[in-house]
Structure formats: C-alpha cells, structure tokens
Amino acid sequence: MRLNYPTYRVADHDEHMVALEPDGASARVLIVLPLLEEMNRVRRTAVMAMRSLSERGVASAIPDLPGCNESLAAIADQTLEGWTNAVTHAADQWRATHIASFRGGALIDHGPAALPHWRCAPAKGGPLLKTMIRTRIAADREAGRTTTKNELLAAAAREPVDLAGSLLGGPMIAALDAARPEELANCRTVALAPAGSEPDRDRITGSPLWLRAEPGEDADFASAIADDIAAWVGA
C-alpha cells in the first residue's frame, strides 16, 4: 500500500507526516517516535510496524516534530513545550483515536489527554540529555578539545549548543534535564523483553534500536509492536 503524506499545521508551518490509511480503518494511531537521533534509528522499524498495522485495518501516522526530519523549522528554536503542542495539533488535525509513543516520545505525548495512550520503553529526559552531552564531550576530545558538562550547560544559558550534532536551545536543554513522562489515566506501558527471554503481558520482543550506532531494522520488533497495538486498539 502506498504511503500517504498528510500535513498538520503548527506555529504557521505545515509539517510533514507519513501515514498508512487503509479504507475503513478501525482506529487511527498517531505514533510519536523517540527524540532527536534516536528517531533516525527507530524510524524504519516503526514504518514496518505501520505496514503490519495497515494490513489489519489500523491506520497510523508519524508526525515530524518541528525542526526534525523534513521540517524546515530550525531545531535551535524548539522547546519541549512546543513539541508537546505540535503532537497535540497533529493528533487533532489527523483525527487520531490513539497515541503510541517510544522512548522520549513519552515526554511530549500527553497533550491529547482524553485519548488512550500506549508507551514503549518510555524514557526520562535526564538520561537522554546525559548521553548527548557525553557524545559531545567525546567528540571534542577526539578533536583535541576538552569540554565539560558544566561548560556546555552554562553556554546553553546564552545560546543554542551543539549536542552530538543537534543544535539545541537553552530552554530545550533545561526542560529535557527535568522531563519525565506524565502520568496518564489511560495508558498501556510496555517494556522490551530482554534478549533471550520470553515476552509477557507487559514486555514485547525487541532490540533497543536507539542504542545502536546507526539505523537498522528489527523485523521481530516491528511485528511485536504491531501485534501489541492491534490487540490494544481492539482490531
């Protein structure tokens, strides 16, 4: 089935989405991917899951966050609040019936509070930020520069800072440091079943793609995601 490319409007920009929308779909699941570079590593597997969901009559879509992927907005201008707002707009304009998020996507998915939520391996912002800072420090060291975490955070107060390739604004960095997934009334949370162990009611088969050095795919993970979401929406 062909992909659709709907758009949604936020802050005077039309942002790109990729969607699979089978006729007569029983549910419309908005997928909020992990943040920043983790998105790159998970995207293909998520699209594979979308194809599987489509075969079961479930529509799904991934919205671009402003400043990310195909967005023409500047990443340095973005804030977590802005992204949360964007997800809310996307869910509303694309007429989502469910929200499914991964990792740091769980930090910005709480806008459409009335919709049922599904979260896979939700992540707190602090550890995500820590990883990015470590990567930046290591890259600087290779280039012969010594940078400390405090220097980076101090610089962030003045201007956007390049953290592992992404130019992030001070408010975004501060917000990430403190961010935790919000408690939601209607939320199914699944973790990854550790390699070699059986999945159970709340753990699905999958490898932590977001830890990899470069994007790849995990077909078993994609199937597990689709199976779990299809059952969850009652398809």
Added chain:
Amino acid sequence: MRRFLQFDCEGTLLAATLDEAQGLTGLLIVTGGNEIRAGGFAGQAQLAAWVAEQGFPVFRYDRRGTGESEGSNGGFLSSGPDIAAATRAFRRACPDLTRIVAFGNCDAASALMMFGNDAEIDAYLLANPWTIEQPVEAAGNAKSEDNPALPPAGAIRARYLDRLKRPDRLLADLLSGRIDLGKARRGLSQMVGKERASGLASDMATSLASIEAPVTILISRGDMTGQAFMAHWRGKGFAAARKPAGLTPAICDTASHSFAGKDAQDWLRAQIREVLNARTAA
C-alpha cells in the same frame, strides 16, 4: 517547495523528497549507510533546502530496505538499481532538467563510483568514499543472517570476505578510533602499499577510471574513512583513476566524517555549489 513522492525500483516502492527550484541542473543526494533520507541530524534535509535556495532542485530517497521504502536492505553494494531508478524519477518529477549532479558520502560515494555509469549522471561529488570491507553484515540488521535468499550483495560480500587481508583486530581498532590517527595513516599506507588493493577498493578504482563525467572527490582530513581512501588513492591500484587532469581530491580541514560544524558545512556547500554552477565542457 518541498514535496514527497514515491517511485518504483524493480517492483519496490521507494520514498523520496524533492526540493523544487527553477534550475536546469539538479542535485541527487545518495544516502550513506542505512541512514534515513533526511540524514543524520537532518543534515541532508538541511543541505537540500539550502541547495534549492541557490536555485537547484534536489532529490533524495530511501533506498530499498531503508527508511520508509519497501524491500529488504542489500547494502550499498546492491544499490545500483536504486540510483538508476532515482535519477529517472528525478527527471520525471523535473522534466526540464538537463543535468544531474550526484552527491554521496561514505558508502554512497562508493556506490556512485561503481554504479553511476548505469544511471545517467552528469557529474559526481564523492565524499569520503568507503573502501573498508566489513567482515559482518551491515550494522543494524537483526535478522540479516537468517535471510535465506541472499541478495546479490551477500554473494559479493562473501567474495570480498575470502580476499580480506586485514586482520580483524586492526579493522576493529580502526573503526573504534582506538588507533592513533597519525599511526593509523602510516599503517594504512603501508598496508595498502604492500599488498594488492582490497577487492572493494580495486573495483572502485576500476569503475572510477571508467567514468567520463567530471568527478570531484571531497575528503575530510581527519576522518578515518577519508584517510583510508587517500591511502588507496595514492597507491598503484588507483593509478588509472588518477589520470584525468584536475582530479585531485579536495581536502577539508575537519575530522568530521559528515562535515559537521559551520566551517566544514560552509566548505562542503561551496564545493557543491561550484559543481552545480559548472558548465560541462563541450
């Protein structure tokens, strides 16, 4: 105007982004590794937007088995048909195009070198071409070893594995950055000089020598991949490829494989714009 489309490659649907512009010369961006077509840190998407602002349309796509495209991932060694299909799709999307310049970094540069001739490309920008033969399947594919129907890339890779001369240990150290850069460079030159070029580098040299369109090679001075290529470039294997006058790799004073950072990006963009603006010799 940025728009999104899909096109066919041997029965498989590939996803693409087109940045529209009025120019008759267009830039085709071929993506390296398994990266999505927006690129690491949305770098390719940003580059495309800038190039389109300069007046040149830009086309980039997810090859089979990557990003939003269908199909299975055969790695860069099987990406020739994808490159050819992409140039055809680019021309269909922009019927006024008279010239396509293709840009690729890392193994995308290698793929262009080897398969560009089959794709009607008018000029090449090849950055940090990948010459290192990996002893394991493409990083990131959890089930690739279980794939019973190996794509042609698998057969090609098996052939290269048989001819692999470098000890795995050295390769692992090179790829992990544990080796001192200066030493690694001398070691690579020694290694390349002593033995005949690896299968992949040798095939790349042969292909490069057969390309008649203008080629620009871009190298990051401090990048492992770039250094490995330069070691091969200076060796006997690339003697025929070095012949065309003016084919001297342009070196950027950066350690970044992907030309990250303002200075390296400005340098890269200037190189790209120069080739886009060039008129082919009559």
